[in-house]
Amino acid sequence: MKKIAIDIRETLAKKTGKGWYTFVLAKHLFKLSPETEFVLYTTTKNPEFESFRNVRQVVIKARGFLWHLRALGHLKKEKPDIYWAPTSFIIPALAPKSITTVITVHDIVAFLFPQGHNRKAVFLERLTLRRALHKAAKIMVVSRNTKADLIKLFDIPENDIEVAPCSASAQFTTITDQKELTKVRQKFNLPEQFLLGVGTLSPRKNFIRFIKAFNSLSENYPDTHLVIVGNKGWNFDDVLKEGSRDKVHLIGYVEAEELVALYNMAKVFVFPSLYEGFGIPPLEAMSCGCPVVTSNISSLPEVVGDSALLIDPYSTEEIAGAIGTLLSNPELHQELSRKGLRQATKFSWGNSAKKLIEVFQNLHSTLK
Numbered sequence: 211m212k213k214i215a216i217d218i219r220e221t222l223a224k225k226t227g228k229g230w231y232t233f234v235l236a237k238h239l240f241k242l243s244p245e246t247e248f249v250l251y252t253t254t255k256n257p258e259f260e261s262f263r264n265v266r267q268v269v270i271k272a273r274g275f276l277w278h279l280r281a282l283g284h285l286k287k288e289k290p291d292i293y294w295a296p297t298s299f300i301i302p303a304l305a306p307k308s309i310t311t312v313i314t315v316h317d318i319v320a321f322l323f324p325q326g327h328n329r330k331a332v333f334l335e336r337l338t339l340r341r342a343l344h345k346a347a348k349i350m351v352v353s354r355n356t357k358a359d360l361i362k363l364f365d366i367p368e369n370d371i372e373v374a375p376c377s378a379s380a381q382f383t384t385i386t387d388q389k390e391l392t393k394v395r396q397k398f399n400l401p402e403q404f405l406l407g408v409g410t411l412s413p414r415k416n417f418i419r420f421i422k423a424f425n426s427l428s429e430n431y432p433d434t435h436l437v438i439v440g441n442k443g444w445n446f447d448d449v450l451k452e453g454s455r456d457k458v459h460l461i462g463y464v465e466a467e468e469l470v471a472l473y474n475m476a477k478v479f480v481f482p483s484l485y486e487g488f489g490i491p492p493l494e495a496m497s498c499g500c501p502v503v504t505s506n507i508s509s510l511p512e513v514v515g516d517s518a519l520l521i522d523p524y525s526t527e528e529i530a531g532a533i534g535t536l537l538s539n540p541e542l543h544q545e546l547s548r549k550g551l552r553q554a555t556k557f558s559w560g561n562s563a564k565k566l567i568e569v570f571q572n573l574h575s576t577l578k
Contacts, residue, residue, distance in 0.1 A: 211574045214239070215249040215290035217281070218267075220297045221256050223464050224441065226410060227490055228316055231352070231376055232296040233258075238563030240265055243369045244394075249288055251281045252372045278304070292347075299335065299342035310577060312569065313342050314350040314374075318359050318489025319396040323414055328443075340364060347577070352376050352488040352508035371457050372569055378554055381466060382497040385474045394471035398461050404435040405533060406476035406500070408469070409483065411460075412443030412541035416482045416523050422457060423482075423530035428457065431537055439464050439472065473498035478543075481505070482523040485548055489513050491533050493557060496550030501543050503532040515556075517549035 216236060217218075220229035233256075238246055240262045250267045259265050268288075269279045278300040284426060285293060285301070287307070295302045295313045302311040320335035341511050343349060343364055349371045351357045357371045385391060407425060409415040417438060424436045435457040442462075464472065475478065479495035481504040489510050492502045502518035504510045511520060519535065521528040 211240070211243070211246050211570060213247045213249060213288070213290045214243075214289040214570060215251065215285060215288060215293045217295055217298055217301065218250045218252050218256060218259070221258075222252065222254055222283055227376070227488070228297045230379070230490065231314070231316070234377075234379060234559045235296070235374075235563050235566060237262075238559055239567060242563055242567050249290060251284070251329045253277065275300070280417065288381065291574050294566075295342075299338040302342035303338040305345065307345075310573060311342075312348045312350060312573070313346045314352070315339070315343075315356060315360060315487070316352055317356060317485065319414065319485055319487070320362065321363060321494070322359070323485045325413070328412075331353075331451070346370075347573050348372060350374050350566065350569065353512055355509035355512055356487045372565065374565040375557055376490050376493070377557040377559045377562065378490065378493040378497040379466070379559065382470055382473065382494045384499045384551075385471060391471050391475050394468050394473060397468070398437070398459065398464075400437060400475070401435045401457065403433055403477050404437045404459070404475070406472055406479045406495070407436070407438045407440075408479070408494075409440045409480070409481070411438075411440050411442035414484050415440070415443075416484050418480050419523065419526045419529060420480055421455075423526045423533060424458070425455065426526070426530045427534055427537075430534070434537065435459060437461060437472065437476070439469060469494070470498060474498045476500050478503060479534055480527050480529065480533060481510070482521065483508075483510065484523050486510055486513075492518065493554050497554040499547045499551055501536050501546035502550060503536065513557075514550075515553050517546060517553035519546070 223232040244264055248265045252267055252269055257265045270277050272280050282301050282304055293309050293311045302313050306310055320332040324332045328358050351371055351373055352375055354373055357373055360366045407420055437459045439461055473495050479500045479502050481492050483505055485508045492514050495502050504514055504518050505523040506520035519532040522530045
């Protein structure tokens with residue numbers, strides 16, 4: 211392949227799940243295919259891609275829908291062998307047949323859980339995803355669960371979909387240097403023992419039930435606090451109200467190295483999400499040796515295997531019960547810490563990047 215084009219806008223600034231997915235896989239692709247020129251479409255150059263000789267960043271100075279129209283106009287002139295859309299379906303939905311597109315579908319929350327998602331995002335996804343799915347030369351997904359959802363909801367042939375899972379990045383590991391941990395503890399003024407939650411403050415992440423479960427345990431575990439990491443998301447006010455109580459620390463977005471320290475310090479990581487296309491935070495926690503409590507629905511059982519306590523995320527009592535079990539049972543706590551470390555090694559960004567390159571190469575050979 212001579213040329214692959216990618217939309218990299220989500221790799222800028224404060225990255226969340228889709229941004230990290232694009233950022234890490236893109237860097238792997240640049241290294242795995244040095245003979246290929248990668249044309250990256252963005253609003254601002256990403257300095258972390260500048261060192262790669264096979265990368266050219268195209269800055270489109272526009273916002274909203276106009277950005278997509280201008281990027282599509284540039285793509286038509288650029289004529290890449292493949293256009294990979296890792297986060298947005300607008301260009302794949304509009305692109306002519308002359309542009310071979312590969313899309314990544316992280317989840318179908320706009321169809322399965324629209325009430326817990328940003329209304330504008332739901333509208334755009336509902337408008338573009340179906341068309342993008344049927345025009346794409348290949349569809350990548352991050353879990354077997356998302357693949358099953360696409361087949362069921364959109365009647366996509368199974369062979370059109372390939373699974374390339376997410377992973378925890380290499381920096382998520384156990385820390386033995388207590389000075390590193392103390393530095394982060396002092397920065398955020400955190401207690402010795404705390405539960406940890408990570409995710410955008412939005413209804414789908416289910417923080418309100420998590421906080422209520424925590425509050426119900428406070429009498430039995432008076433020295434345990436709750437720390438929640440994440441940006442304010444859609445409809446976040448209710449989370450802020452619930453989280454304004456004593457012992458609940460809403461610390462906002464943190465840098466990756468600080469998050470690693472938080473996973474290492476946390477007594478239990480709790481991820482009671484109502485729906486995930488994959489769910490990277492449980493893997494990150496397990497990679498750091500932190501026992502996990504997570505939902506028994508969507509892709510999460512696939513991610514954690516038998517290495518976490520699974521709960522019904524709609525049951526505050528089940529969430530509280532699982533947390534209490536881990537706080538009161540040191541043997542189980544240690545066992546899940548060990549099993550989680552093993553489970554996390556089953557996922558690899560490198561393997562997923564190789565899968566993606568293989569898909570690109572097969573498509574290129576077929577369409578030549």
